[in-house]
Amino acid sequence: MRRLAWPLRKDDTHKSRNGPNFFPLLHGGFVICSIQILFLISMRDQRTNIFWILRSYPSTIHLEGGFRCRCFELPYLQIPDEALPYCTKMKDEVILLDYWSSSYAMRVKIALAEKGVDYECLEENLPDKSPLLLQSNPIHRTVPTLVHNGKPICESLIIVSYIDEVWHDKFPLLPSDPHQKSQALFWADYIDKKIYSVARRILWGKGEDQKMANKELIEGLIKLEGELGNKRYFGGESVSFVDVALVPITCWFYTMETCGNFSIEAECPKLVSWAKRCVDERESIAKTLPHPQKLYDYYTDLLRRLDPK
């Protein structure tokens, strides 16, 4: 049995490859090709009580051969193995709304690469954001935003969790044990609050607050170094959720050190070794992280343009 998502929508009819009267019954990437198969699935699926659902959603859909059938909405449906050959595998449509220097967006790119998910990467023009971004992420209007089969997911850590859950067969990022998972989520949240937001103050802050942020960054990194301990990665022997959460900010270390006139390596040598190991050993990370010098040049150029004196 496969547990698959069910993104059935009334306006999907025009997308059918089999003519306007065929409604593509989508099961998270599968198209159910005939009403017979639909009923085979329905009858087998006693747990979700599908006939009750069939009766309770009264919109009507048109099927191949002039059949009519009541439309229903159901987040999940069990497809029995014997029905799978009759279901056509559809390609997932995955779009990432990106900006190359965003460490938040890099998290998503690393996760997608580790999962082997093909996706379209659309670079945003931040002063003039795309209609797709404004429509998919109306609340924050930020990158990264992922659009999976037309559905938007926002906020980088939530996106990485989503990717881990949807493409769970390959390269798990979060542990399945609830306590271990809570620990990984705790450290990822810590990284957001005590590293990423502090990095922002180092790069764009001023005066006393900027100096204080330098100190807070080192304090935060020292705590993370303690959590890393003697492990190769935060996940132990392999890259995990916490590694994916933290590693993208490390390509900004050079810029932060140069601005703040301090050395992260002197304070946190083990953490810097870990960051190098991530880049050396994981192609997903090496290919995603821009060169530190490129980020530094971009940053100084931006500063000059914002404050031309």
Next chain:
Amino acid sequence: MRRLAWPLRKDDTHKSRNGPNFFPLLHGGFVICSIQILFLISMRDQRTNIFWILRSYPSTIHLEGGFRCRCFELPYLQIPDEALPYCTKMKDEVILLDYWSSSYAMRVKIALAEKGVDYECLEENLPDKSPLLLQSNPIHRTVPTLVHNGKPICESLIIVSYIDEVWHDKFPLLPSDPHQKSQALFWADYIDKKIYSVARRILWGKGEDQKMANKELIEGLIKLEGELGNKRYFGGESVSFVDVALVPITCWFYTMETCGNFSIEAECPKLVSWAKRCVDERESIAKTLPHPQKLYDYYTDLLRRLDPK
């Protein structure tokens, strides 16, 4: 088959009810009462390859009847249904480190109440925190902290997710569909960033920033009102993760309105109706939220003591 946690520890021997030679083989709340049952489970559990694990952890444990057996660590073990009658149900030990006025802690109390989990609530003295809090939450040292069978979980939203996953049979809070779950997590994160942290600035901030925070709170609540729409709860017909995340701050509305001289009900009438509905219809919420006047008195008293003029 039941999937159960395995908190086996070497120093557990002394806790046995069956004499010092019996090692309580714990499976997340179950005690395995004989080595025969252990092997029944082991032999059935081909997926976790238990014999390999038995061989690879060389510490020795003593079993009832003089048996000796190698000790092993394993986060999860499948217990076949026919073995369950031979396993004694153990009571979970759940401790909440709490402070009565903390809206973050109220989230956890509502979730535990909805799940029907018995727990011990230990009120912290915030100026002199308990050793258990300092040891369980060494990074943030904040309430709420949950300690479940000796294992700490920190940060309120992470705790509520954990509770939802561990006690998943009753009153689900997060949807199982990955996309719907990502939306719930998005709004809970929004509530943390745009409501709770802004509320803190209204209560403890000063001057211009405090005035700005009043405005930001209303803006945030209006967006949440849009998300609520015409639904009874954020979760639709029943209380969900987003409701549990938001409702505890509403008992502070009266204090915030009085300090900031503005009316939340005038700006967000639907949201205030929703908050009333939560208290009227859910005993878990009515019993958890302190009376707004009590919080106001506590707040004004605290302000007087912090700034006695």
